[in-house]
Amino acid sequence: MAPSLRLPARAALLSHSLPEPRVPRGPPVPPDPSLQPRTPHPRGPPESSRPRGLAEMPGPSSTAFIFELLCRGGVRRLHEMQVHGRCRFGPLWKARFGPVLTVHVADPALVAQVLRQEGPEPSRALSCPWKEHRSLRGVPGGLLTLEGEAWRGSRRVLARGLLSPGAAKAFAGPVATAVAELVARLQRLRRQHPQGIVPDIGIEFNRFGLEAISWVLFSSRLGCLEDTGEATEGVIRSVGEVLALTLVTMALPRPLLRLNPAPWDAFCRAWDQLFAFAKGHVDRRVAAVAAQGPLAKGDMCVTDLLARERVPISSIYGNVSELLLAGVDTVASTLAWSLYELARNPGAQAALHRDATAAATATALGRLPLLRAVVKETLRLYPVIPANARVVPDRDIRVGNYLLPRQTLITLCHYATSRDSRFFPVPNAFRPERWLRHRDTGDAPGDPGDTPGHPPGTGHPFASLPFGLGPRSCVGRRLAELQLHMALAQILLRFEVQPEPEGGHVRPMTRTLLAPAAPIGLRFLER
Numbered sequence: 196m197a198p199s200l201r202l203p204a205r206a207a208l209l210s211h212s213l214p215e216p217r218v219p220r221g222p223p224v225p226p227d228p229s230l231q232p233r234t235p236h237p238r239g240p241p242e243s244s245r246p247r248g249l250a251e252m253p254g255p256s257s258t259a260f261i262f263e264l265l266c267r268g269g270v271r272r273l274h275e276m277q278v279h280g281r282c283r284f285g286p287l288w289k290a291r292f293g294p295v296l297t298v299h300v301a302d303p304a305l306v307a308q309v310l311r312q313e314g315p316e317p318s319r320a321l322s323c324p325w326k327e328h329r330s331l332r333g334v335p336g337g338l339l340t341l342e343g344e345a346w347r348g349s350r351r352v353l354a355r356g357l358l359s360p361g362a363a364k365a366f367a368g369p370v371a372t373a374v375a376e377l378v379a380r381l382q383r384l385r386r387q388h389p390q391g392i393v394p395d396i397g398i399e400f401n402r403f404g405l406e407a408i409s410w411v412l413f414s415s416r417l418g419c420l421e422d423t424g425e426a427t428e429g430v431i432r433s434v435g436e437v438l439a440l441t442l443v444t445m446a447l448p449r450p451l452l453r454l455n456p457a458p459w460d461a462f463c464r465a466w467d468q469l470f471a472f473a474k475g476h477v478d479r480r481v482a483a484v485a486a487q488g489p490l491a492k493g494d495m496c497v498t499d500l501l502a503r504e505r506v507p508i509s510s511i512y513g514n515v516s517e518l519l520l521a522g523v524d525t526v527a528s529t530l531a532w533s534l535y536e537l538a539r540n541p542g543a544q545a546a547l548h549r550d551a552t553a554a555a556t557a558t559a560l561g562r563l564p565l566l567r568a569v570v571k572e573t574l575r576l577y578p579v580i581p582a583n584a585r586v587v588p589d590r591d592i593r594v595g596n597y598l599l600p601r602q603t604l605i606t607l608c609h610y611a612t613s614r615d616s617r618f619f620p621v622p623n624a625f626r627p628e629r630w631l632r633h634r635d636t637g638d639a640p641g642d643p644g645d646t647p648g649h650p651p652g653t654g655h656p657f658a659s660l661p662f663g664l665g666p667r668s669c670v671g672r673r674l675a676e677l678q679l680h681m682a683l684a685q686i687l688l689r690f691e692v693q694p695e696p697e698g699g700h701v702r703p704m705t706r707t708l709l710a711p712a713a714p715i716g717l718r719f720l721e722r
């Protein structure tokens with residue numbers, strides 16, 4: 196079990212004493228000019244006694260920022276703009292994203308300050324296109340968009356089903372089947388190519404993500420990984436469109452959006468398709484269970500859990516639609532980046548293959564310290580959610596030298612903090628060993644997962660927070676880690692993975708999530 200998932204413990208951790216940020220130790224940090232903040236503050240910026248107001252905070256002018264976003268492709272480079280913003284303005288700056296003013300926080304100690312002061316019902320946004328879609332259609336949303344008491348009710352049920360210690364066990368069977376189908380598909384695809392190349396592994400991992408999450412949500416076997424699985428491509432496309440259009444619809448000034456409603460219409464259509472798909476499968480499952488009689492606990496999917504708690508059917512639709520969105524590309528991108536890096540780092544791949552071969556059972560496989568370290572390092576370099584958000588609760592809060600008024604939107608710059616050379620020496624290098632202890636014992640207390648993203652000996656506990664933290668953190672974390680660990684281990688047991696000979700360097704791009712900017716092609720050699 197990943198101890199970091201014990202929610203009450205983590206809530207207590209947040210409200211009382213967070214581990215003091217550690218000053219980086221170890222070898223001197225080679226300078227990385229592109230990533231150096233204007234003023235280095237290993238323990239966070241020093242605070243003056245009288246906090247300043249928002250008006251005094253630095254930041255780009257609104258026109259310059261909008262120009263950068265819309266005319267110079269900045270929406271796709273938002274993650275890089277975090278790094279540039281920190282270099283130019285320091286660890287706190289303000290900018291206008293569309294109609295909304297947001298304060299960027301790009302220092303782990305300041306991220307800790309924000310999270311320490313969030314209330315029991317944290318909010319990520321006052322308004323956003325996803326919420327606008329729900330209110331336009333008059334349908335309830337799910338965990339991603341609900342707030343307050345409604346959020347708390349759904350969160351309680353879903354956390355019990357997805358984050359409790361038994362959750363991973365309950366989903367291990369379906370995930371193992373999906374992994375076996377993925378490996379078989381990779382084998383078929385590699386045989387179709389003279390050099391054993393699969394030209395776009397992202398698509399294959401999207402299919403895997405949808406197959407696994409559909410089983411977990413509604414016990415539906417979709418057959419996404421079979422050769423005839425094209426029927427589900429529409430769902431994958433809809434997820435992609437929602438993600439691609441979210442930031443555009445958010446950043447475009449409202450008058451422009453009214454003049455050219457095409458992006459907004461396409462965005463709503465994509466969400467409608469996801470809701471329709473989810474509704475079909477929820478209805479089918481509810482009818483099947485009604486006909487079949489009471490279920491054993493181990494046979495329950497998320498739809499069953501929500502129905503058992505008498506959650507209204509429209510809220511079940513909203514919740515599973517949003518879980519569907521959250522569960523496909525997140526896992527797929529992380530798998531793609533992990534294999535991309537392992538293909539380019541044959542030493543790490545060979546070490547992981549050695550450990551995986553020696554593991555006697557599937558459980559031992561999932562607990563391999565190096566496997567967990569590979570996933571942590573991948574998520575440090577490519578945090579799926581490069582920027583998270585929080586709304587200041589109903590009172591002003593102090594962050595660094597500034598007093599942020601209630602309801603201010605805060606952008607937590609996770610991409611910038613997780614590539615900060617003060618906390619991760621040679622920050623752009625893939626080095627899973629940063630996360631290993633000398634005598635790493637996997638899941639024992641004190642595992643790096645215990646504190647949020649804290650590599651032993653160097654880092655800062657808030658420098659890499661790929662699943663967020665606190666009561667609003669990722670509810671799918673346990674399921675995601677299960678899928679990532681199982682899929683990576685089985686792929687590496689079966690294949691040696693090499694870069695595509697003609698393939699170049701693939702950069703990340705922001706598409707709401709951080710995704711590969713070009714297809715990742717890899718060569719799979721049978722072991």
Ligand code: HEM
Nearest residue numbers: 338521522525579580661662663664667668669670671675
């Ligand atoms: C590598 C995979 C994943 C990563 C890195 C990831 C990351 C995140 C992050 C950073 C957040 C925001 C947390 C916060 O605000 O503190 C989040 C929220 C969420 N994630 Fe994930 N996620 C992943 C996979 C999944 C999966 C597989 C599911 C579905 C089962 C899922 C469902 C959700 C939901 C519903 C929320 C909103 C939680 C709430 O507001 O209460 N995620 N995720």
